[in-house]
Amino acid sequence: MKKGYLDGRYGQIHYYETGGEGPTLILSHQSPVCGRMFERSMPWFEKAGIHAIAIDTPGYGNSDVPRSPPEIQEYADVFIDVLNQLNLTDAHFLGHHTGAGILCNLAARFPERVSSLILNGPPLFSPEMLAHFKNFELAPHPIHADGSHLLESWNRRLEYSPGWSDKIAMHRRLLDQLWAGDTWWYGHKAAFNYDMTDDFKSLTGRVMILTNTGDDIYQLAKDAHKMRPEFKYVELQGGTHDIVDEQPEAWSKAVSDFILEVEANR
Secondary structure, eight states: OOEEEEETTTTEEEEEEEEOOSSSSEEHHOOOOOOOGGGGGGGHHHHHOEEEEEEEEEEEEESOOOOOOOOOHHHHHHHHHHHTTOOOOEEEEEEEEEHHHHHHHHHOGGGGGGGEEEEEEEEOOOOHHHHHTTTTOSOOOOTOOOOOOOHHHHHHHHTOTTOOOOOOHHHHHHHHHHHTTGTTHHHHHHHHHOOHHHHHHOOOSSEEEEETTSSSSSHHHHHHHHOTTSEEEEEEEETTTHHHHHSSSHHHHHHHHHHHHHHHTT
């Protein structure tokens, strides 16, 4: 992978990039990790001829931190900055969890900039779920002198990843989470404040819902499919919310096949 920086409204935007010479795919990660979550998929995208660019959302990875927590629409606007900085009229987009919410909002407001949209684990929360999430305490985790907070962070992630099977992937994603520092919760706050129902219902163009049966919000993807049955729906077996690490070849193939199909019919 190559790495680079673009200018955005919150400062510099860090990204990872493949050398594929075909259609451009821009990837938006889940919270609270960064664009590195797509690292294992990059060789497969390049092999398929896809020019993939994984963005570190502001506040994550090596991107600059916003001065206050952005809302989903403000995160989505950053991807317009990305397109403009790359001199792209449009691109294919994939968002995972929080990233799916960000890009759903982007596609609803700027459909002409989105060649196709892949929603991987769309956070299509019900009103009851949104009310529940508003009670979550989103704040910096305490740091203990004996380092026990590191084990607490590890155990917390294990709790939210039932069925995990890849120790190295779990370790890498925890490091990404710790990398986010005291503002790790910005993305979750935006996701929990965002009711994506209206934006999702308004989507036009080529859309795919991607999920896996072990994802902790697997049911939400099924609900999204029921709401928009005309959208392509692909379901991988097993895995967790770290499916990109766990099944990079199968996951990348599902994404690449859809993009190449869209390109063939443009």
